[in-house]
Amino acid sequence: MPQYAMTIGGARVTGTATFEVVNPATGRPHAEAPDCDEGQLDDAFTAAHEAYKSWRRNERARRRALHAAADLLTRRTGQLAPVLTAEQGKPLKDAAYEIGGAAWWLRYAADLPIPHEVLRDDPAAHVEVVRRPMGVVAAITPWNFPLMLACWKIGPALLAGNTMVLKPSPWTPLTTLAFGELMREVLPPGVLNVVSGLDPLGASMTAHPVPRKISFTGSVATGTKVAVAAARDLKRVTLELGGNDPAIVLDDADPHAVAPQLFRYAFENNGQLCSAIKRVYVPERLHDDLVGAMAKLAAEARVGNGFEASVQFGPVNNRPQLERIIDLVADARGRGAHIAAGGEPGVGPGYFYRPTIVTGVGDDARVVAEEQFGPVLPILPYRSVEEAVHRANDTHFGLDGSVWGGNTERAAEVAEGLECGTTWINTHFEVHPGRPFGGHKSSGIGVENGRLGLEAFTEVQVRHSPLPR
Numbered sequence: 102m103p104q105y106a107m108t109i110g111g112a113r114v115t116g117t118a119t120f121e122v123v124n125p126a127t128g129r130p131h132a133e134a135p136d137c138d139e140g141q142l143d144d145a146f147t148a149a150h151e152a153y154k155s156w157r158r159n160e161r162a163r164r165r166a167l168h169a170a171a172d173l174l175t176r177r178t179g180q181l182a183p184v185l186t187a188e189q190g191k192p193l194k195d196a197a198y199e200i201g202g203a204a205w206w207l208r209y210a211a212d213l214p215i216p217h218e219v220l221r222d223d224p225a226a227h228v229e230v231v232r233r234p235m236g237v238v239a240a241i242t243p244w245n246f247p248l249m250l251a252c253w254k255i256g257p258a259l260l261a262g263n264t265m266v267l268k269p270s271p272w273t274p275l276t277t278l279a280f281g282e283l284m285r286e287v288l289p290p291g292v293l294n295v296v297s298g299l300d301p302l303g304a305s306m307t308a309h310p311v312p313r314k315i316s317f318t319g320s321v322a323t324g325t326k327v328a329v330a331a332a333r334d335l336k337r338v339t340l341e342l343g344g345n346d347p348a349i350v351l352d353d354a355d356p357h358a359v360a361p362q363l364f365r366y367a368f369e370n371n372g373q374l375c376s377a378i379k380r381v382y383v384p385e386r387l388h389d390d391l392v393g394a395m396a397k398l399a400a401e402a403r404v405g406n407g408f409e410a411s412v413q414f415g416p417v418n419n420r421p422q423l424e425r426i427i428d429l430v431a432d433a434r435g436r437g438a439h440i441a442a443g444g445e446p447g448v449g450p451g452y453f454y455r456p457t458i459v460t461g462v463g464d465d466a467r468v469v470a471e472e473q474f475g476p477v478l479p480i481l482p483y484r485s486v487e488e489a490v491h492r493a494n495d496t497h498f499g500l501d502g503s504v505w506g507g508n509t510e511r512a513a514e515v516a517e518g519l520e521c522g523t524t525w526i527n528t529h530f531e532v533h534p535g536r537p538f539g540g541h542k543s544s545g546i547g548v549e550n551g552r553l554g555l556e557a558f559t560e561v562q563v564r565h566s567p568l569p570r
């Protein structure tokens with residue numbers, strides 16, 4: 102089996118131990134990743150700390166290096182995309198799309214202005230607010246978009262002058278390890294260290310005394326542990342956590358026209374997306390038409406090994422996640438749900454599950470109340486818009502939401518009532534490196550992307566000098 106290596110202090114580092122990485126389309130291990138030990142983790146943080154001393158000094162060099170990183174990543178898309186498909190499951194074209202997005206994010210960050218504000222400038226005093234880097238950042242990512250979400254962190258963190266130790270999920274470490282190897286060509290040693298290991302490695306990172314900032318993307322349960330660990334020595338945190346995004350369809354929407362869009366944003370990446378539509382609220386009158394249209398799309402979906410050209414949806418990423426989807430659908434069935442499409446795992450050793458449309462459940466069913474993070478979507482009828490908004494907000498999640506209707510002004514008014522970080526009208530999950538993205542309530546703390554995302558990798562310093570400059 103191929104063995105991947107870590108990047109520590111600009112060098113290739115193999116593990117004293119390794120763990121196997123399974124291809125979810127076959128259910129079989131296909132590569133090994135290093136299981137970083139505590140000494141190697143110390144080395145990574147020491148290397149990042151040393152590199153910080155010079156990296157933070159030259160902003161122009163940082164911008165150049167981030168451009169070079171983006172260009173190199175773009176050139177190597179064909180090399181990395183199969184690695185991503187083999188470990189994550191997503192179709193090869195989606196893997197290439199993710200890598201293209203990751204490069205875009207790096208390139209965009211390379212040109213972001215670093216905020217700087219003059220508060221007073223007169224004969225008595227010059228007062229300005231500058232943004233200083235924090236030092237070493239510990240970055241921890243999940244398994245759904247491993248490279249994209251890493252680059253959401255790497256771009257702004259490095260631009261601001263920080264250095265980083267990055268740990269991907271043990272389910273999908275390989276693309277990030279391969280990326281770390283690539284980056285040795287364009288980044289000074291120690292600026293970006295990539296380590297891999299099982300979940301306890303994440304806990305060791307958050308407890309480590311060197312990093313001053315933790316940038317975490319993952320579940321609410323783990324994010325809460327990260328916040329507790331960070332509190333011990335007041336590390337700064339950005340937490341991008343789970344979502345249970347509602348989509349509210351208004352009564353002036355055409356169910357046949359919106360169905361393909363709702364389907365796309367609910368099942369993108371097989372529903373394994375923090376911002377996937379995870380609940381659809383629809384007026385009673387339109388319910389059956391919408392369910393029929395969505396069920397047809399689900400029945401037509403081409404599910405299979407992501408290396409086959411015609412495949413639209415690959416497998417679920419890992420066995421526990423597949424079992425969770427099976428449990429959620431069983432729970433819904435137990436409550437008398439109607440499964441309008443899908444509802445069964447595929448045959449074979451891979452973790453396949455067809456896109457599934459569930460109706461006839463209350464909001465207390467697990468498939469509605471919990472984040473499914475998989476190819477299952479409940480469609481829920483409502484009587485009044487007020488009721489729909491209340492039910493959409495009746496959750497501890499608050500990542501995003503969307504409203505769908507013929508009259509966009511009215512839809513925008515309804516969207517104002519949603520308690521979440523982003524609202525969309527007649528679309529969903531349109532993200533951009535220049536727009537802040539983050540969750541309300543349990544869906545997170547802070548934002549990534551844009552000026553606000555960059556500021557989250559800095560500390561404010563007020564500089565007051567008594568004489569004009």
Ligand code: NAD
Pocket residue numbers: 241242243244245246250268269270271299300301302303304305307318319320321322323324326327341342343344374375376472474500540544545
């Ligand atoms: P997870 O929380 O299980 O794992 C995320 C990462 O945390 C992994 O790298 C894991 O190894 C690490 N980890 C585990 N225990 C840790 C600990 N005690 N301390 C520090 N790190 C630890 O999440 P997952 O299953 O990999 O990802 C799915 C979740 O991520 C979903 O809830 C999804 O909504 C969320 N997510 C959120 C966003 C967002 O931007 N808001 C984006 C993608 C995914």
